[in-house]
Amino acid sequence: MPFLEIKSLEKRFGNVDVLKGIDLAIEEGGFLVLVGPSGCGKSTLLNTIAGLETITAGEIHINGRKVNDLHPSERDIAMVFQSYALYPNMTVAQNIAFGMEIKGVPKPERDKAVNDVSETLQIKHLLDRKPSQLSGGQRQRVAMGRALVRRPLVFLFDEPLSNLDAKLRVDMRTEIKRLHQSMKTTIVYVTHDQIEAMTLASRIAVLKDGILQQFGTPAEIYNHPSNMFVADFMGSPAMNLIPASVEANGHGLRLSMPQRSGDPLTLALPEGAGRIAKHAGGNVIFGIRPEALTDPDGADRNSAGVVLSECQIEVVEPAGSDTFAVTHLGGKQVVARLRADARVAAGSRMKLAFNLDKAVFFDPGTQLRIA
Structure with a gap:
């Protein structure tokens, strides 16, 4: 009781x-x-x-x-x-x-x-x-x-x-x-x-x-x-909430997010992401914590869902134990938490590691979690 x-x-x-x-x-x-x-x-x-x-x-x-x-x-x-x-x-x-x-x-x-x-x-x-x-x-x-x-x-x-x-x-x-x-x-x-x-x-x-x-x-x-x-x-910095489209291809599903310059950033979703298959051809909100978006050497080596993709770094914020890097995806400011000694400079392009095992997805209309 x-x-x-x-x-x-x-x-x-x-x-x-x-x-x-x-x-x-x-x-x-x-x-x-x-x-x-x-x-x-x-x-x-x-x-x-x-x-x-x-x-x-x-x-x-x-x-x-x-x-x-x-x-x-x-x-x-x-x-x-x-x-x-x-x-x-x-x-x-x-x-x-x-x-x-x-x-x-x-x-x-x-x-x-x-x-x-x-x-x-x-x-x-x-x-x-x-x-x-x-x-x-x-x-x-x-x-x-x-x-x-x-x-x-x-x-x-x-x-x-x-x-x-x-x-x-x-x-x-x-x-x-x-x-x-x-x-x-x-x-x-x-x-x-x-x-x-x-x-x-x-x-x-x-x-x-x-x-x-x-x-x-x-x-x-x-x-x-x-x-x-x-x-x-809940979370400081807050979870990144990025508008994205879900696309289906012969190999499964992928997310697509426009960048400020260049082609859209695409991320192949792991097999476990089949829960959002019904949203293929539509839009979702892609949620990822800053610590699940990091430099390749700082990524979780035990996760099979880590995907690398190059992003334009706009702002770098050293914070002692961490370095925060800011980019733009889907029209939103996106924060990545990097290792303190990560080599990163504002204005450069850098590969970031997206740990999609830690990602969550929301319905843009209801704002409720769908996966």
Whole structure:
């Protein structure tokens, strides 16, 4: 039985449908990340789980209990907010213990819980300080500590790292991952950052305009996106989505994509691409990740679907561990991820290796994946 289950959930503000039939379920100890662009409904969905927003239709179950009509205090959840929401006049220790004090937990028990959680979060040396004396990362740890001492059924995180600088975000991401692995807690985490989603989640729910676009593991979302929105949103750099025509010849199928100069670029499709045979003579959207489009020496030697073709390189972007090369195919800018020491120059022609085993194809009309 799922530990957290959301069934046909709808939320309406006046005449505006914000959530449109959301179905999700995660196991106990799972890490569910709700991801999507601003305004997609992810924070509203989190607030309905918390009980901060009522729902228009559907059901929410936590540990087998329907919680639709329960007050937030009765749902056994703890929430960590983007703004930290610490009491400025209290010390770190008092902030962490405040919820237990309100519930009448004896002081020796409170002190032990504060001591244990402060050791886990490595903030024991900060217990006597006030929030104004802390950095952003330290404040976030205190907010997490306040939630952890409650030992709730579900932890809810609402974009907790968005106020931190880039390096601290990476550090705190690692801390949250380590914390989850050690405590085996059930977490629902909201972010607009797809890198956070990929690195933290055991399951990802991608939302757009209040509609669940895809729900699956990070690998499923990344390698087998259900539609062009998910393909474009998840991944940095994003998946290349290239308009192409499918042509049949005596030897099978091939893709054809116009270039800015010269003849169209053609790629012979491997035998496994027979799934798009019904599109022969028509058009598809050819999706390929930048790492599946590289220099020949950097291509996957275990793949039988690697095809080489020469492209005009327009821009070269060294990025330390990688070099990104930009070309144009099908009227679209296309990014290839090359080895750091790949010999490439803007304005030159270069053979690129297309790993067609990693390619996906979409219907140009519906934008849904067809293969």
